[in-house]
Amino acid sequence: MPERRPRKDATRNRQALLAAADELFTRRESPEDVTMADVAAAAGVGKGTLFRAFGDRTGLLRALYEARFEPLREAVESGPPPLGPATPPLRRVPALLDAALCFKLDNRRLALALEESGGTSPYQAEHYGHWHGLLQALLDQIPGVADAGFTAHALLAATRADLVEHLAGREGVPRETLRAQLANLTARVLAPHPPRD
Incomplete structure (x- = not known):
């Protein structure tokens, strides 16, 4: 049996809902300020359409x-x-962590809302498993790094949305300071083989 494609209006509605949610989460101060009704209204569809497209808020x-x-x-x-994958592990690990931190800084409200949604643990999210597996595989290739699995978890903990929000939002730590602090932590973890430019 051929795979069933979504109807054009369902695809269009999904894109409109994502665009509306994107704008609302960017504009509002707190993730809790964005309701499902807000998203549906901003997209010009009913709440039922929103729930059919995504199931729930999470x-x-x-x-x-x-x-x-x-x-x-x-x-x-x-x-x-x-x-990219052609980069040696000693340079790629800090680059990946920096990219993860910058992503969380650029998407603070959304990342925080997802981590706090209560649906599942952030450690069970598909993207977390992907990042952890990638970092663990790279750390396994670096001599002297003990327990690559735990080390990958510990390094990723420094990019959790709640910590990023606390440091950048509540304490006002500048972006470049956070990036430098993470780079320093990563270099210490990778010692005695810190990354070289």
Whole structure:
């Protein structure tokens, strides 16, 4: 049996809902300020259409997050250095962590809303598993790095949305300071073989 394609209006509605949610999460101060009714109204559809497209609030957040995350995923999977697969592990690990931090900084409200949605643990999210597996595989290739699985978790913890929000939002730590602090932490973890330019 051939695969069933979504109707054109369903695809159009989905795109309109993602665009509306994207704008609302960007403009509003707190993720909790964005309701499903707000998103449906901004997209010009009924709430039933929204729930059919995404299931629930967590499904909407996950879809929006994945849409924003896709360019970074493509850069990591097939892009040029320093993120792409041709980069040596000692340079790629800090580049990947920096990219993850910058993504969370650029998408603070959305990332925080997704992590706090209560649907599942952030550690069970598909994108987290992807990043952890990639970092663990790279860390396994670096001599002297002990317990690559735990180390990957520990490094990724420094890019969690709640920590990024606390540091950048509540404490007002500048973006470049956060990036430098993460780079320093990563270099210490990778010692005695810190990344070289």
